[in-house]
Amino acid sequence: MSYTTTTVDSDDGMHSSVHYESPASANIGNGCRSKGKGSVLKKGPWTSTEDGILINYVRKHGEGNWNAVQRHTSLARCGKSCRLRWAxxxxxxxxxxxxxxxxxxxxxxxxxxxxxxxxxxxxxxxxRTDNEIKNYWNTRIKRRRRAGLPLYPPEIHVEDLRWGEEYTKSNIIRVDRRRRQDFLQLGSSKANDLLDELNFAASLLPDASDLSDLVGCNMLGIGASSSWYESYMPPILPSPKTFRESGARFPICSSNIKHEFQSPEHFQNVAPQKNPRSCSISPCDVDHLPYGSQYLSDMMFPDSHTLTDGMLLTSKPLFGAVKLELPSFQYSETSAFEQWKTTPSSPHSDLLDSVDAYIQSPPSSQVEVSDCFSSCDTGLLDMLLHEAKIKTGAKHSLLLSSSEKSFGSITCTTDATQDVPRGSETQIKSGKLEDSQKNLANSEIPIPMQLNAGGISSGIVVKSEELDQVWEPKRVDITRPDVLLASSWLDHGCFGIVRDSSSMSNALALLLGGDDIGNSYAAVGSSSGQAPRGVGSCTWTNMPPVWSL
DNA sequence: AACTACTTCAACCGCACGTAC
DNA sequence: CGTACGTGCGGTTGAAGTAGT
Known part of the structure; x- marks a missing residue:
């Protein structure tokens, strides 16, 4: 379709570059037909004169019959355009x-x-118009995606939703407190340990009364963030059973998620579950994903928000407390450093900035990423550690659990600079970040992890020395096989996790050697073996060794 | 001040659906 | 029943505005 571009003087004194549609191609077949032979329909921004004409017409004739506007007035606009302008x-x-x-x-x-x-x-x-809402939502998606935040805040929890009639019959999965062990069972006795740790952490988390909910919520967040919201789907997840039976690939980590969950209506067509068991965690979450990762970070900093607010289940709305999303991505005039000092619990914009910077320019990697995971865009551990580092920079220090399970020392390099304004990515690109790192201080964050039926339980000792917003981890020294395994799930090669395939295999061997965790993994992997299921573009058939062992 | 990158949002497009003929 | 037309919806685009360098 070709247009001629003409600059016209509008009556409101503005020059508009208006596209006039070529007569030969005037919207034939889409309801925006030309006025007559040889007439042209104006396109582009409306002038106040045109607005006036349209308003007068509607006053006289009322809404509707939009194509008649161009017939009865001098307005050279198609009916669709008139309707849109009016609406x-x-x-x-x-x-x-x-x-x-x-x-x-x-x-x-x-x-x-x-x-x-x-x-x-x-x-x-x-x-409000649908267009406004749509634009708002698209902007929101962009912002949250950049910030690595979940699409839906924690208060928008499946459990709290009052589903419309058209969705009530779908396989709505909810976190049920009574059944929190459903997903923990999975043949793993370690699940109880995990649960204990969850509960222990819950005692430290004033807002997280139920960590199964938390985990479930986290999974939504993980799924959303890790898929970059490619599907922008509401948290309607079919049951694990449905997933397995349908052979659907996992939504989480999926770069092709749009094809997995096309719409809420998609789930309407799924046969109702016989088993009413439900939770808001996808089968991927339940069975295979390190769902503790985000949760882990939440536990580390219970009074913080930002990233974890997207994950943390709270009983009170966050909207009133902190406006996380400004109409435009604006920043407080107060320096980020001051905000950190004065309001360490809610440095939203700062964190968003640094997250943004991180997302834009993730730290360099030394990691060998398996082919399978190379296509996964999760970076969950990356985000986790990044968040952790940020928060440690706020001088939060918290002992969350016994240190007996402590392993895996993550030494992070921090940047003492506190303010990461909007152009941070540019700063990083230009190499200024490297300069700033000359003055870096180190914070050591031993993060014990225990991969457990696809999850990670944790006890964390966090100590921090320096405030930081921008940081770049140098080294992750992993000494435990389950950390290796976890990292194989989590890392996207962004955190310098030094690993090779042999150590990975050893880790898996250790894990699978009579360990019920490993058995549960193996069982899950084998029991569902017919239909390939994937993490992202990875299917279970091309999983790393844990799935093929 | 000039340039660049990014965000916002008005408007367009194609498609689907309902209705009149 | 088939076709044309009118309308509505959701996705996409690109100009304008804004912020950073």
């Missing part, structure tokens, strides 16, 4: 300006329920 800008009672917190929360909730049904959402937001 989005001219009709009365339109609300302009940024969305209020209430509106934002409502949008998030509605999107969780109904997906990209912008028009339906607009019905519940008086004065």
């Amino acid at each position: 989005n800008h001219l009709r009365p009672n339109l609300k302009k300006g940024a969305f209020s917190q209430e509106e934002e929360q409502l949008i998030v909730e509605m999107h969780a329920k109904m997906g990209n049904k912008w028009a339906q959402m607009a019905e519940h937001l008086p004065g």
Whole structure:
């Protein structure tokens, strides 16, 4: 379709570059037909004159019959364009300006329920248009994706959603407190250890009353963030059973997730579960993913928000407390350092900045990444450690668990600079970050991990010496096989995890050698072996050795 | 001040659906 | 029943604005 571009003077004094549609190609077949032979339909921004014409027409004839506008007026706009202009800008009672917190929360909730049904959402937001909501959501997705945040805040939890009629019959999976051990069982006795640790951590977490919920919520976040929200899907996850039976590949880590979960309606077509067991964790989460990773970081810094707010289940809304998402990605005039000092618990923008910087320019890698995982874009451990480092920079120090399981010392290099403004990625690219690292201080964060039925339980000793926002880890010294295994799941090669294939194999051998964890892994891997299931673009058939052993 | 990168949002496009003929 | 038309919806685009260098 070709257009001629003409600069015209609009009546409001503005010069508009207006595209006039070529007569030969005037929207034939899409409901935007030309006025007549040889006539042209104007495109591009509307002028106030055109607005006036349209308003007068609607006053006289009412809404609807939009194609008649161009017939009865001098307006050279197609009906669709008129309708759009009226609906989005001219009709009365339109609300302009940024969305209020209430509106934002409502949008998030509605999107969780109904997906990209912008028009339906607009019905519940008086004065707002579907286009506005859509734009808002797309912007939100971008921001949260950049920040590595989950698409839905923790308060938008599946358990709390009041599902619409059209979704109630889908395989809505919920975290059920009574059944929190369902996913922990999985043939692993270590699950109880994990549960104990979860509960222990819960005692340290004022807001996390139920860590199974937390984990479930985390998984949503992990799934969303690790898939880069490619599917932008609401947290409607089919049951593990459904997944297995359908042979669907895992949504988590999937770079092709859009093809796995196309829409909420997709789940409507899935036969209802016979087994009502439910949890909000995908089978991938339950069976195979290191769901403790985000949770782990949450435990480390119980009073912090930002990244973990996306994961942490809280009983109180966060919207009112801290406006995480500004209408535009703006930054407080207060220096980030001051914010860290004064409000260490909620340095949202700062963290977003640093996360942003991290995402834009992840640390260099020394890692051999298996082919299988090279296509996974999770970087869960990366995010975890990054977050941990950031938070340790806030001089949070917390002992969360006994150190007997402590292993795996992660030495992180920190940057003493505190403010990472918007252009941080540019700074990193230009090499200034390297300069700043000359003054780095070290923070050692021993992070004990225990891979357990696909999860990681943890006890963490965190000590921090320096405030930091931007950091670059130098080394992850792994001495335990399960850490290796975990890292094989988690790392994306961004954290300098020194590992080779032989150590990986040894780790797996240790884990699988009579260990019920390993057995559970093997059992899961084999029992579901017919249908290839993948982490991201990885299928279980091309998994690293743990799946083939 | 100039340039660049990025964000926002108005508008367009294609498709689907309902209805009239 | 098939076709044309009108309308609505969701995805996408690109100009304008903004911020950083």
